[in-house]
Amino acid sequence: GENVEQHPSTLSVQEGDSAVIKCTYSDSASNYFPWYKQELGKGPQLIIDIRSNVGEKKDQRIAVTLNKTAKHFSLHITETQPEDSAVYFCAASAGYSTLTFGKGTMLLVSP
């Protein structure tokens, strides 16, 4: 089955800096890669996703890049703000199959 590795497990940045979280996947059939933000005590919120037919997608301060050859994808957050502090999960899915999640990255943005 699919295996998703996520790094780093924790990331501390200063407000205004950029943050990058990286994930690798094992199943070459995976074609959908979402990123979720989870705040304490709440459910995950989809913040951006990318499909295998594109290499990059951007939404304001958030961008995701995908390298299918290397089987890795990354989340980029620019101009970080304290409210970006949360746990971020990457996931991968093939076709209509279930999502396989990474272990999560706790992002702390210090003012």
Add this chain to the structure above:
Amino acid sequence: GAVVSQHPSRVICKSGTSVKIECRSLDFQATTMFWYRQFPKQSLMLMATSNEGSKATYEQGVEKDKFLINHASLTLSTLTVTSAHPEDSSFYICSAGTGSNEQYFGPGTRLTVT
């Protein structure tokens, strides 16, 4: 759009009792609903996948007689934890799928079994 609700948000029950958690898709019809549990500082663990009108598919190691799932309509799925024990205490989260890969998550239910 794509709003999923869960009820209750928190529940405390005594050991041996059963508790039901509801998951609703509010503004779309969900062909598939998923149930996850999450322990502190860990990732989401898929428990089961359910399609409207059919039996749920449980992940390996998840007891189907303990975690009863009913998917009565395209907007409602329920998870019943039967004969709950303290080790069942966890954060239970549902998600709803629209027929493609995308899943939209509910806010979660914190279950505490005393």
